[in-house]
Amino acid sequence: MAESQAKTSAQGFTKKQSSMITLGSVLLIFFIAASGMSLGFIQGPMLEKINAIDMFSLITTISTVALCIMTPIGGRLVDIYGVRKVILYGGALCLITNLILPFASNKFLFLIVRFLMSLGMGAFVTAPYLMAPMVVAPKDVPKIMGYLTISLAVGSLAGSYFSNILSANGMLTIGVLWPAIFLVASMALCLPNLPQQPKSATVKLDVKGVILLSLTLIFICIPLTFAPSMGFGNPMIWGGLVLGIICLVLFIMVEKKVSSPLIPMYLFKNKEYTMLLIITFLSVFYMTAMNSYLPQAMRQITHTEESVIGIFQLPRTIVQLILPSFIGIWLTKNIAKRTATSLSITGICLGVCFTFLVWFGVHMPVWFVIVCITLTGIADSFRAVSTTPAAQQLLTKADIGIGTSLVGFAISLSNVISACVDGFAWDSLRLAHEGIGGLTEGADTIFLIAAVTGYLTFILAFFVYRVMVNKRNKAAEK
Numbered sequence: 512m513a514e515s516q517a518k519t520s521a522q523g524f525t526k527k528q529s530s531m532i533t534l535g536s537v538l539l540i541f542f543i544a545a546s547g548m549s550l551g552f553i554q555g556p557m558l559e560k561i562n563a564i565d566m567f568s569l570i571t572t573i574s575t576v577a578l579c580i581m582t583p584i585g586g587r588l589v590d591i592y593g594v595r596k597v598i599l600y601g602g603a604l605c606l607i608t609n610l611i612l613p614f615a616s617n618k619f620l621f622l623i624v625r626f627l628m629s630l631g632m633g634a635f636v637t638a639p640y641l642m643a644p645m646v647v648a649p650k651d652v653p654k655i656m657g658y659l660t661i662s663l664a665v666g667s668l669a670g671s672y673f674s675n676i677l678s679a680n681g682m683l684t685i686g687v688l689w690p691a692i693f694l695v696a697s698m699a700l701c702l703p704n705l706p707q708q709p710k711s712a713t714v715k716l717d718v719k720g721v722i723l724l725s726l727t728l729i730f731i732c733i734p735l736t737f738a739p740s741m742g743f744g745n746p747m748i749w750g751g752l753v754l755g756i757i758c759l760v761l762f763i764m765v766e767k768k769v770s771s772p773l774i775p776m777y778l779f780k781n782k783e784y785t786m787l788l789i790i791t792f793l794s795v796f797y798m799t800a801m802n803s804y805l806p807q808a809m810r811q812i813t814h815t816e817e818s819v820i821g822i823f824q825l826p827r828t829i830v831q832l833i834l835p836s837f838i839g840i841w842l843t844k845n846i847a848k849r850t851a852t853s854l855s856i857t858g859i860c861l862g863v864c865f866t867f868l869v870w871f872g873v874h875m876p877v878w879f880v881i882v883c884i885t886l887t888g889i890a891d892s893f894r895a896v897s898t899t900p901a902a903q904q905l906l907t908k909a910d911i912g913i914g915t916s917l918v919g920f921a922i923s924l925s926n927v928i929s930a931c932v933d934g935f936a937w938d939s940l941r942l943a944h945e946g947i948g949g950l951t952e953g954a955d956t957i958f959l960i961a962a963v964t965g966y967l968t969f970i971l972a973f974f975v976y977r978v979m980v981n982k983r984n985k986a987a988e989k
Contacts, residue, residue: 528704529646533655535700536639538693539598540659541666543636545690546609548670551802553686554625556678563618568934570622572736574629575930576728579923581633583774584721586641586916590909591716593708594638594645595701601634602698609691613684637919640899641912642701650843652900657839660895664831664888666690668824675818713771714909720773723762728927730755735931778914783979784905787850787898790976791921794857794894794968797865797961799929801887804937805868805880808954812947813875823881830888838896848984850901851977853893858969860890865962871954873947890965933957 524532554571558564588597608628615621643655670690677686734751741748766772779785801824809815809823842849864886867879899918906914940953 524646531700531704532642532646535697536642537658537662538697540639540662542690542693542697543632544663544666545670548667549674549686549690552674553678553683557683561616561618563621566618568736570625572732574625575927576732577626577629578633579927580725580728581630582636582920582923583916585634586637586913587716587773589641589912590714591711594641595705598635598638598698598701601631602694605631606691606694613687637916641915644903653842653846653896654839656896656899657835660835660892661832664828668828715771717769717771717773719765720762723758723765724773727755727758727762730758732927732931735935738935775913778910781905784902786976786979787902788917788921790854790968790971791898791918792925793964795922795925796929796964797861798926799933800957800961801884804933804954804957808871811950812873815877819877824884826881826885827888830885831892834892835896838892842897846900846904847980850897851972851980853897854972855969857890857894858965858972860886861965862962862969865958865965868958869955869962871958872951
């Protein structure tokens with residue numbers, strides 16, 4: 512009996528099953544990061560190859576919105592069908608479209624395939640974070656989050672590095688396909704070891720909510736994408752934004768009435784959980800500035816070599832390889848209280864980093880940029896390891912799927928909104944002032960936005976969220 516118990520994890524899985532699912536989760540996160548970074552670099556050359564570079568912004572926006580829309584839907588599907596079926600069907604859709612994408616020779620076919628690939632990925636993007644509490648005891652969840660954070664960093668670097676090399680050597684097809692190996696490996700590890708879950712009799716998919724959420728994001732994000740080129744005063748731009756706001760109001764009204772809402776509004780009655788989502792949204796707002804516009808600024812303003820741009824995030828990645836494991840162990844002693852400290856550190860690091868980058872110009876040394884970006888590695892390590900376990904502590908078992916997915920949705924939504932805001936700032940200032948001056952003003956404005964969101968992260972984490980956690984802890988002690 513004792514021997515049997517020793518072979519079984521705290522959550523009913525055998526140690527072998529727990530190890531296989533954990534490794535599968537790590538590989539799934541690696542695929543998501545590597546595929547995203549590879550496509551970020553290779554999509555432009557692929558579109559040039561089929562004479563569709565004019566659709567770059569539209570395809571990027573639509574694929575990002577699709578990922579964002581599908582994140583909360585994926586969480587609800589987990590509650591209805593279980594994580595195994597979501598990984599199976601979402602993974603199959605993502606894998607098939609990934610294999611088709613390099614051979615899409617028509618721009619509209621490319622758009623459709625890219626859209627479907629994002630839908631498939633969005634379905635399982637938070638699955639690794641849902642599997643962690645399934646296979647380990649709650650106190651060990653931060654350690655698993657540390658592993659996932661490390662995998663995310665390695666996947667991002669690998670995607671960036673190999674896509675640069677493959678693109679430079681004309682091997683675009685391989686550049687798109689190679690991350691799929693890790694998706695296949697992840698499914699092979701997870702699917703045999705995850706339990707079959709019967710369809711929920713109480714939770715239903717809120718179709719009206721899906722439609723209204725989709726329309727809200729489409730009507731808001733696409734006009735913001737085209738505002739710089741069409742002019743912000745264009746009636747079509749304002750018309751789209753007004754329709755987006757109307758759809759948002761209708762979405763909230765519908766979600767309050769349906770029995771199984773896509774996003775349960777009652778979750779937001781928990782002020783601590785809501786504040787955690789807001790802080791998460793602000794703490795990742797900088798990513799568009801770092802991943803898209805900083806490399807562009809280095810190319811066009813300081814004329815940095817492509818080989819250097821491909822590895823300027825290397826020290827940041829090294830930090831993310833080392834730090835998360837230690838943070839995970841540290842967090843296990845008091846997840847709620849130390850999450851507030853972690854997010855405060857996140858905000859300070861981001862604010863300081865982009866405050867220095869606000870002075871970006873033609874004479875900005877590359878080593879200084881690298882030092883600043885390394886601070887974001889510290890910030891991301893503290894944020895990524897702490898937010899999901901802290902959120903899961905505040906959720907009931909019935910809401911664990913959608914509640915965890917809303918953390919991912921906050922990140923996806925932040926990426927969508929930041930892409931629109933940063934794109935508007937960059938294009939508006941670049942077009943308003945020709946040459947290096949306009950480019951510099953655009954870059955500095957984007958970095959200022961990132962600095963402000965970093966400091967807001969610190970203010971909310973230290974002065975609001977920390978107080979909420981202390982109040983809850985004192986109430987529990989009584």
